[in-house]
Amino acid sequence: MQKSKAEADGAPKADGGAVRVIKKYPNRRLYDTDSSSYITLAEVKTLVMSNERFVVRDAKSNDDLTRSILLQIILEEETAGVPIFTEQVLANIIRFYGHSMQDFMGSYLEKNVQMFMDLQHKMSEQTDGLNPDVWKQFTNAKSPLMQGMMGTYMEQSRTAFTQMQEQMQKNSEQMLSAMGIKR
Known part of the structure; x- marks a missing residue:
């Protein structure tokens, strides 16, 4: 069985598999190493909604940017419709x-x-x-x-x-x- 790029990156999952790795490039684009394609914040939100484990890494420095991406999604949700937070x-x-x-x-x-x-x-x-x-x-x-x-x-x-x-x-x-x- 061939390893996905995320597995090759070695991000361990709690269940023994690999955590999906998404790379953020300087042009603000997000690259899903699992599907080998660029994705949007809406698609990252879909990963969250389906309980998919993932990490967002800066493509250059490899810093973990997951929290900032999740906060971006929250900000978009808060400004787009009925906010949760007053x-x-x-x-x-x-x-x-x-x-x-x-x-x-x-x-x-x-x-x-x-x-x-x-x-x-x-x-x-x-x-x-x-x-x-x-x-x-x-x-x-x-x-x-x-x-x-x-x-x-x-x-x-x-x-x-x-x-x-x-x-x-x-x-x-x-x-x-x-x-x-x-x-």
Whole structure:
């Protein structure tokens, strides 16, 4: 069996295969080494939506540009239609940069988004094959099933926040102890 160019580049995948490698050239074009063709941001978004593992590398320096490409996709989505983030949410996120809570905020957001994705997946499984009228009733915020699922999500979110607070307290106590200050 012949190796793809991405496999030849040696980017390991968690399942033993190779992570798809996309190279970004100075002319801002993206080259998919798997398909040996140039692709658009919309096609990168399709890879994200299909849970395809990939990395975007600068063609010259080999720097990892994956985060900046993902942020570009988010920016396009936010400006193209109905945004997810309000101005207030974006401003609050910006305020965490450089703040001592930055690391905690990142992990808190990551856990919450993952819990929400898990909730969405669970809902999708439970409603597979429902007709539009039943789906509308199911997603009604006042339905007992939806309230139960959202209650579970909120409890998980509260637990994640509590864990974050406990970690912060532990870190503060360690820092104070290292400085010879006891609480």
